Amino acid sequence: MSVIAPTQITFFEFLTPLVASGQKTITIRDFSESHYQPGTQVEVYTLESHTKVCDIVILAVEPLAFDDINEFHANQESLPLDELKQLIQQVYPDQQRLFMISFALVET
Numbered sequence: 001m002s003v004i005a006p007t008q009i010t011f012f013e014f015l016t017p018l019v020a021s022g023q024k025t026i027t028i029r030d031f032s033e034s035h036y037q038p039g040t041q042v043e044v045y046t047l048e049s050h051t052k053v054c055d056i057v058i059l060a061v062e063p064l065a066f067d068d069i070n071e072f073h074a075n076q077e078s079l080p081l082d083e084l085k086q087l088i089q090q091v092y093p094d095q096q097r098l099f100m101i102s103f104a105l106v107e108t
């Protein structure tokens with residue numbers, strides 16, 4: 001069964017300045033949020049107030065086990081590694097099977 005590629009993504013509001021400035025270039029999501037299609041343009045909204053922040057282009061979607069998250073991912077997320085892993089555990093408790101979505105900011 002094919003899934004229609006989403007055209008929107010949400011981030012916690014406190015993370016959106018990192019996305020809009022181009023400092024954050026990946027996000028780690030579970031299977032339900034992994035259906036982004038490389039090459040597509042996606043609108044970024046805040047999770048809390050659904051305010052439009054910017055546009056990004058999806059570069060890649062790759063499987064990533066929780067235990068394999070390391071300093072590389074923390075750098076790309078623009079977050080300290082312990083903070084990133086804690087956040088992911090809060091959002092996706094007990095989920096090993098995750099996906100790394102790489103993206104680039106669309107400059108306006």
Ligand SMILES: CC(=O)Nc1ccn([C@H]2C[C@H](O)[C@@H](CO)O2)c(=O)n1
Binds near residue numbers: 011084
């Ligand atoms: C629904 C929704 O907005 N969910 C999420 C899930 C994750 N994030 C952030 C937290 C970390 O920086 C990375 C890794 O998951 O993505 C988020 O902002 N919103």
